[in-house]
Amino acid sequence: QSVLTQPPSASGTPGQWVTISCSGSSSNIGSNTVNWYQQLPGTAPKLLIYINDERPSGVPDRFSGSKSGTSASLAISGLQSEDEAEYYCAAWDDSLNGVIFGGGTKLTVL
Amino acid sequence: QVQLVQSGAELKKPGASVKVSCRASGYTFATYGIAWVRQAPGQGLEWMGWISAYSAYTNYAQKLQDRVTMTTDTSTTTAYMELRSLRSDDTGVYFCARVFNSPTSGWHYFEYWGQGTLVTVSS
Numbered sequence: 001q002s003v004l005t006q007p008p009s010a011s012g013t014p015g016q017w018v019t020i021s022c023s024g025s026s027s028n029i030g031s032n033t034v035n036w037y038q039q040l041p042g043t044a045p046k047l048l049i050y051i052n053d054e055r056p057s058g059v060p061d062r063f064s065g066s067k068s069g070t071s072a073s074l075a076i077s078g079l080q081s082e083d084e085a086e087y088y089c090a091a092w093d094d095s096l097n098g099v100i101f102g103g104g105t106k107l108t109v110l
Numbered sequence: 111q112v113q114l115v116q117s118g119a120e121l122k123k124p125g126a127s128v129k130v131s132c133r134a135s136g137y138t139f140a141t142y143g144i145a146w147v148r149q150a151p152g153q154g155l156e157w158m159g160w161i162s163a164y165s166a167y168t169n170y171a172q173k174l175q176d177r178v179t180m181t182t183d184t185s186t187t188t189a190y191m192e193l194r195s196l197r198s199d200d201t202g203v204y205f206c207a208r209v210f211n212s213p214t215s216g217w218h219y220f221e222y223w224g225q226g227t228l229v230t231v232s233s
Contacts, residue, residue, distance in 0.1 A: 033215075033216050
């Protein structure tokens with residue numbers, strides 16, 4: 001059971017706006033930054049959002065991140081078929097003294 | 111460009127050890143750390159720990175700290191992860207990733223990833 005809680009699945013049609021939530025606690029999201037990773041089927045994860053809301057170069061501005069208190073969200077606007085993937089949130093946990101991942105959210109583009 | 115290239119697939123028997131390598135290129139190796147993340151078949155991501163390539167400082171996940179050792183060789187810009195006393199539930203894909211770590215800021219994230227190494231534990 002993951003310490004960070006994500007919905008197991010999400011879906012949307014092309015062009016729609018979709019959000020994925022990530023709920024934690026004071027020892028992780030509440031006191032450290034949140035990062036998001038995208039994993040396309042059969043490939044290695046890729047950094048999508050770091051330090052809560054920063055995008056690495058090359059990541060489209062359709063992807064955005066936010067954090068409030070002990071929760072974070074990933075938003076995807078203008079959904080595209082190539083966005084179909086597994087999305088993971090992650091944060092440092094001060095109690096565990098390590099990185100924790102959410103269980104992952106499988107995004108389906110209908 | 112930054113590249114992390116991992117060693118090939120491994121098949122091991124229960125109780126054996128495995129050592130996976132991760133060769134880095136395209137950046138100053140000692141400036142960053144290397145983390146190891148694994149993924150069991152059909153499951154999510156699990157952080158195993160990380161090592162600073164500058165100081166060799168290591169930080170292992172509590173559940174693995176008795177069985178895992180992470181090392182680096184700065185002369186070949188290669189990181190290694192050894193897992194001992196393998197069990198069937200250690201089967202999965204093992205990824206290395208370059209770490210950006212700034213503990214004073216609470217920043218710790220994985221910028222670049224290796225392609226993954228499949229480790230199968232079976233008798």
